Amino acid sequence: FNDATGLADWVSRTRAGLTEGRFPARAFNDVDVHALEQERLFAKAWCFLAHESEIPSPGDYVTRKIGNNNLIVARDEHGVIHANLNMCRHRGNVMCKSEMGNASHFRCSYHGWTYKNSGELVGVPYMKEGYEGRLKRKDWGLVAVRVDTYEGLVFGCLDPEGPSLAEYLGGFQFYLDLYLKHGLGGVEVHGPPDHWVADTDWKICAENFAGDGYHTPVAHQWGFHLGYFPSSGTTHSQGWAASIPGKGHGIGLGHGPGYPAFSGFPDQVVAGMKEAMSPEQVAVFSQIRTAVGTVFPNLSFLMQPFSLVPGDPGVRFVTMRLYHPAGPGRMEMYSWCLVPKDAPEDYKAEAYRAYTLAFGQAGTFEQDDFENWTKVTASAGSGLVRDLDFPYIMGMESEPVPEFPGPGHVVRPYVNDTNFRNMWSRWGDYLAGEA
Ligand code: FES
Numbered sequence: 415f416n417d418a419t420g421l422a423d424w425v426s427r428t429r430a431g432l433t434e435g436r437f438p439a440r441a442f443n444d445v446d447v448h449a450l451e452q453e454r455l456f457a458k459a460w461c462f463l464a465h466e467s468e469i470p471s472p473g474d475y476v477t478r479k480i481g482n483n484n485l486i487v488a489r490d491e492h493g494v495i496h497a498n499l500n501m502c503r504h505r506g507n508v509m510c511k512s513e514m515g516n517a518s519h520f521r522c523s524y525h526g527w528t529y530k531n532s533g534e535l536v537g538v539p540y541m542k543e544g545y546e547g548r549l550k551r552k553d554w555g556l557v558a559v560r561v562d563t564y565e566g567l568v569f570g571c572l573d574p575e576g577p578s579l580a581e582y583l584g585g586f587q588f589y590l591d592l593y594l595k596h597g598l599g600g601v602e603v604h605g606p607p608d609h610w611v612a613d614t615d616w617k618i619c620a621e622n623f624a625g626d627g628y629h630t631p632v633a634h635q636w637g638f639h640l641g642y643f644p645s646s647g648t649t650h651s652q653g654w655a656a657s658i659p660g661k662g663h664g665i666g667l668g669h670g671p672g673y674p675a676f677s678g679f680p681d682q683v684v685a686g687m688k689e690a691m692s693p694e695q696v697a698v699f700s701q702i703r704t705a706v707g708t709v710f711p712n713l714s715f716l717m718q719p720f721s722l723v724p725g726d727p728g729v730r731f732v733t734m735r736l737y738h739p740a741g742p743g744r745m746e747m748y749s750w751c752l753v754p755k756d757a758p759e760d761y762k763a764e765a766y767r768a769y770t771l772a773f774g775q776a777g778t779f780e781q782d783d784f785e786n787w788t789k790v791t792a793s794a795g796s797g798l799v800r801d802l803d804f805p806y807i808m809g810m811e812s813e814p815v816p817e818f819p820g821p822g823h824v825v826r827p828y829v830n831d832t833n834f835r836n837m838w839s840r841w842g843d844y845l846a847g848e849a
């Protein structure tokens with residue numbers, strides 16, 4: 415774009431195009447769009463940081479990012495979770511260089527300023543001789559970021575103003591519970607996340623996981639044919655696409671006709687789900703084989719069965735993933751396996767194995783997806799392609815499903831662009847500064 419006006423015009427044309435079911439390729443790989451997302455979207459939205467089970471004990475921390483800001487997410491000695499900018503207030507050095515660990519304090523490797531894990535500045539070398547009483551420690555703590563949680567998910571927001579997390583999620587909690595309420599103890603991460611970089615735009619993945627049931631029978635067809643994925647091209651289009659209008663969140667709920675309710679989970683977990691979820695949730699979720707959803711902008715979940723031995727009934731696993739924008743057309747990926755906290759250990763191990771075979775850096779389904787996503791990203795950044803639009807017209811006329819027990823806009827079939835139009839419309843609101 416030649417200037418800010420050119421970019422603003424493009425954003426407004428993009429928003430208008432969405433109402434007609436078009437979205438531009440350029441959105442998926444462009445240096446100016448990436449910069450605008452940093453400033454208007456990631457600096458404003460609630461973004462996922464960590465799962466509470468990653469930092470269960472006092473002093474536990476992980477380092478994460480929101481946009482181009484590095485953060486330390488730590489649990490203090492009172493059990494309170496803090497997110498602070500991972501930057502020393504003295505000259506801006508990175509405070510903590512590990513991805514995870516346990517520490518009561520962080521000491522800067524440059525001049526030695528020392529902070530509690532809650533962010534307070536407590537140690538300054540040559541305090542008396544150098545600063546002669548002019549430096550007030552309480553004024554120079556680490557910069558705190560707003561933190562809130564939902565069912566173990568820790569989110570941060572760089573904007574000190576704006577909606578609460580509950581308002582931001584806007585009813586999507588109903589669907590998130592499908593992945594999180596696997597018993598009264600909830601879920602926990604099974605080991606550290608898989609973490610890698612890819613030449614892929616974060617939006618391609620976030621869109622795919624907002625309910626792209628369309629790609630599954632093609633991109634992952636081998637899974638049906640070889641008996642690893644108990645589904646088929648015919649049944650795969652059945653189900654619902656649910657989105658929260660004006661919020662950007664969306665989920666594809668793949669119906670499993672003839673697929674036994676909650677199969678692939680041990681009885682103990684099923685009993686726990688029924689206890690932890692509402693009757694409305696149980697009524698919907700017991701019919702679901704695969705559920706794939708995105709919390710706008712870049713946190714996604716997937717629950718699906720995967721057969722450890724071809725032809726066997728699948729083991730149901732849950733993965734949670736974060737698509738961190740690392741640059742135009744570049745992404746840092748985090749992928750976790752979530753397991754019910756109270757489940758038998760052998761199920762946890764099986765679910766992790768099923769997850770690892772399908773997803774994570776070396777997962778078979780993951781390879782299928784990234785092969786496509788990196789190519790889409792490369793196309794979107796190329797000369798002629800960048801001025802083209804893609805069609806987002808599936809389900810433009812779909813009527814909402816009457817009397818669906820869950821919130822939001824729910825349409826049929828599962829193969830549908832409705833969730834994506836809602837998502838990119840919310841993205842347009844942020845980029846236009848109107849969110
Ligand atoms: Fe951290 Fe100087 S930059 S103490």
Ligand code: FE
Nearest residue numbers: 629633779783
């Ligand atoms: Fe896929």
